[in-house]
Amino acid sequence: MSSSPARTAVGGMKFGDHLCLACDNDAERHAVLLAYIRDGLRARHKVVYLAGERRPDETLARLVRAAPGPDEAAVLAGAAQTGQLTIRPVVEAFLATGRFDPGASVALLGAEIDQALAQGYAGARITGDNSFALRGSGRFGTFEDGCRRTFGAPGVRAMAICQYDRRWFDDEQLRRLEACHDGRVGVDDVYADGVLTITPTFTPPGLRLAGAVDESTLPAVRRALRRVGGRGSHLCLDLSALEFCDMEGLQVLVGASQSGTGMDRQVVLRGVPPFLGLMMRIFEWETMPGVFVEGVTR
Amino acid sequence: MNGLQGTTPGVETGHERGVLLHRALMYGSERDFTDVAVPYLRAGVKAGDAVVVITSAANTALLRGQLGTEAADRIEFIAQADWFRAPMQTLADYYDRTRRDWWPRGRLRLLAEPVWTGFTPLEVREWKRHEAILNVAFAGTPSTIVCAYDTSTLDAHVIVDAAHTHPELVDGHGARASEHFVDPAEFYAGCNAPPLEPPPAGAARRPFASGELPGLRAFLTAEAIRYGLPSDRVLPFVLAVNEVATNIIRRGGGHGVIWLWAQDGELLCDVADPGRPMEDRFLGYLRPRPHQPGSAAMWAVRLLCHIVEIRSGEHGVLVRMHLKLPRALGAGADGVRG
Numbered sequence A: 001m002s003s004s005p006a007r008t009a010v011g012g013m014k015f016g017d018h019l020c021l022a023c024d025n026d027a028e029r030h031a032v033l034l035a036y037i038r039d040g041l042r043a044r045h046k047v048v049y050l051a052g053e054r055r056p057d058e059t060l061a062r063l064v065r066a067a068p069g070p071d072e073a074a075v076l077a078g079a080a081q082t083g084q085l086t087i088r089p090v091v092e093a094f095l096a097t098g099r100f101d102p103g104a105s106v107a108l109l110g111a112e113i114d115q116a117l118a119q120g121y122a123g124a125r126i127t128g129d130n131s132f133a134l135r136g137s138g139r140f141g142t143f144e145d146g147c148r149r150t151f152g153a154p155g156v157r158a159m160a161i162c163q164y165d166r167r168w169f170d171d172e173q174l175r176r177l178e179a180c181h182d183g184r185v186g187v188d189d190v191y192a193d194g195v196l197t198i199t200p201t202f203t204p205p206g207l208r209l210a211g212a213v214d215e216s217t218l219p220a221v222r223r224a225l226r227r228v229g230g231r232g233s234h235l236c237l238d239l240s241a242l243e244f245c246d247m248e249g250l251q252v253l254v255g256a257s258q259s260g261t262g263m264d265r266q267v268v269l270r271g272v273p274p275f276l277g278l279m280m281r282i283f284e285w286e287t288m289p290g291v292f293v294e295g296v297t298r
Numbered sequence B: 001m002n003g004l005q006g007t008t009p010g011v012e013t014g015h016e017r018g019v020l021l022h023r024a025l026m027y028g029s030e031r032d033f034t035d036v037a038v039p040y041l042r043a044g045v046k047a048g049d050a051v052v053v054i055t056s057a058a059n060t061a062l063l064r065g066q067l068g069t070e071a072a073d074r075i076e077f078i079a080q081a082d083w084f085r086a087p088m089q090t091l092a093d094y095y096d097r098t099r100r101d102w103w104p105r106g107r108l109r110l111l112a113e114p115v116w117t118g119f120t121p122l123e124v125r126e127w128k129r130h131e132a133i134l135n136v137a138f139a140g141t142p143s144t145i146v147c148a149y150d151t152s153t154l155d156a157h158v159i160v161d162a163a164h165t166h167p168e169l170v171d172g173h174g175a176r177a178s179e180h181f182v183d184p185a186e187f188y189a190g191c192n193a194p195p196l197e198p199p200p201a202g203a204a205r206r207p208f209a210s211g212e213l214p215g216l217r218a219f220l221t222a223e224a225i226r227y228g229l230p231s232d233r234v235l236p237f238v239l240a241v242n243e244v245a246t247n248i249i250r251r252g253g254g255h256g257v258i259w260l261w262a263q264d265g266e267l268l269c270d271v272a273d274p275g276r277p278m279e280d281r282f283l284g285y286l287r288p289r290p291h292q293p294g295s296a297a298m299w300a301v302r303l304l305c306h307i308v309e310i311r312s313g314e315h316g317v318l319v320r321m322h323l324k325l326p327r328a329l330g331a332g333a334d335g336v337r338g
Helices: A026-042 A056-066 A070-082 A090-094 A102-118 A130-134 A137-152 A171-179 A218-231 A247-257 A274-283 B030-047 B057-072 B087-105 B121-137 B156-165 B184-191 B213-226 B231-251 B297-304
Strands: A007-009 A018-023 A045-051 A085-089 A123-129 A158-165 A184-186 A196-202 A205-213 A235-245 A267-270 A291-293 B020-027 B050-055 B076-079 B108-112 B143-150 B168-171 B174-177 B204-209 B255-263 B266-273 B307-313 B316-324
Touching: A018 A026, A018 A137, A018 A171, A026 A045, A026 A056, A026 A070, A026 A123, A026 A158, A026 A184, A026 A196, A045 A056, A045 A090, A045 A102, A056 A070, A056 A085, A070 A085, A085 A090, A090 A102, A090 A123, A090 A130, A102 A123, A102 A137, A102 A158, A123 A130, A130 A158, A137 A158, A137 A171, A158 A171, A196 A218, A205 A218, A205 A247, A218 A247, A235 A247, A235 A274, A235 B231, A247 A267, A247 A274, A247 B231, A247 B297, A274 B231, A274 B297, B020 B030, B020 B121, B020 B156, B030 B050, B030 B057, B030 B108, B030 B143, B030 B168, B050 B057, B050 B087, B057 B076, B087 B108, B087 B121, B087 B297, B121 B156, B121 B184, B121 B307, B143 B156, B156 B184, B204 B213, B204 B231, B213 B231, B213 B255, B231 B255, B231 B266, B231 B297, B231 B316, B297 B307
Parallel strands: A007 A184, A018 A158, A018 A184, A045 A085, A045 A123, A123 A158, A205 A235, A235 A267, A267 A291, B020 B143, B020 B168, B050 B076, B050 B108, B108 B143
Antiparallel strands: A196 A205, B168 B174, B204 B255, B255 B266, B266 B316, B307 B316
8 A cells, every 4th residue: 555656536537647447356447447438428538448358248248237327337338339438359459469569559559549539539538458468568568658658648639547457466566567657546536525535445345534524524424325335235434534523423434334225234444543432432332233443442 | 217227238128229329428527437438338348239439548548447458358449539530530430430340240339539629619510510410320220329528628518519419418327318408400500500701802703604614623723722732632622612513503503603712721612502592401411322322412522621511591502611721831631531
């Protein structure tokens, strides 16, 4: 976690961005990619997805399954029909000759961008599952350097997310790969108003709260806790960046085991700041059933 | 008059198990004190009660001497100066120790000698109020609490109010009802009768409404630091004021005003709700039940401050929070559990 490169929320990506998405779980990967595709479709960008699967319909089916609802799923399927969302197996694109040619691959990306603009799209969003980089790590740096030049060109109307399944790379490899990018991309905050920021987390699933929970931001916390309900039975609330929380807010956080789907779930409170620990002791909430406070000293 | 025998454990009957006995022992001499305390404690040891003594070093030595080591070793002695430091802290400690350590062993048999010197008039009033609150807070619990009052040294008003706050008095002849006992709610209301002095002209004033609490907190934080509140007390203070303000926004008149100033070694903060009065029946003195979060915020507010005064009436509500400022040379304040 230390010395992390800059993190950009996917919703804040601009033309010229060339960001790295290193995940170890599909929930996080899909949360980022679906937002990236959705924003692109809305902005009349062409989305080119160079997928790890060999069959594009499998990739589309995976994305559709991960979509938050039937409307979003229909939009994806529709965009795949029109070609605004183009899915191509990455092996076909980059490894057609059986061996990875960095120069040819960079040229191909450039051609995709040109084609999208020629087709009348307002821009191009590229994303690729680059876990194949394992196979030719020596030449891979050359490829990413080329990408950086392509997307870093002045006036370019394109952006890219390079996906890496971090389970396949050691820390040193990942660090080197990340260094080839402008930074990391992450999920959008589910709430941010200058007082409180709520961000989804994935390993473990939950929410990270930064800033202050008070009478004005508590409704957003309640909404976020209800929505996160479907994602898993247990929930981790990262409170390490919580600077303030009033008592009703704390009550909602420790009561999160009862919110959501109606099924009881275990809530893990991580990084509880000292002032919250003090209040939990005052109310004896640290022993609340369904709540586990990490690192609390009794 | 039944004599002490009838109400001492050992002879205590089943129906008294869940009954609170709260008695004042007013003594003018060592003899008066030990005549009641020694048999009371011995009977508790014999009955297997949780026997606890909170008194001065002198009275502790006196009791140990008369009880003998065998009995004394089965009694928990707590130093008076450690226990009676700040009213809310003491109340919270009573709640904690009874439930965690004493009641699990059976009936609590406590001999406590509150401290009355070295406190401000406001603190003394709070200590008296807490004597009345014990009747409510521990009603229906298996506890006998005998509070010792030294009539040879204490101010008359302390003795008079002890007769108001204890349902029973006990002496060498036994226990009897206190004819001056006042219903705790009435005594509590009497503690709230004196009007609060208005804030001084130089007090900082700041109105607040929904959505404005982040700014209010930033203001409180900066001012608390400027007034010299120790850094580890700043956030608890801000939490307390924020909580009262939130209550006004959510359940009171919707908006209010705070005043902030320092006076006589204390940081004071008034939070006023001109909108509507608030019911104050031991508000924030009775510990909320664990695992049952409710509108129990005032319990926390009281624990986060030194003393909290509430005045409620036709002109709305005024909540005045007192926090101790450190004296010029060391000597820290207390009142917040950390």
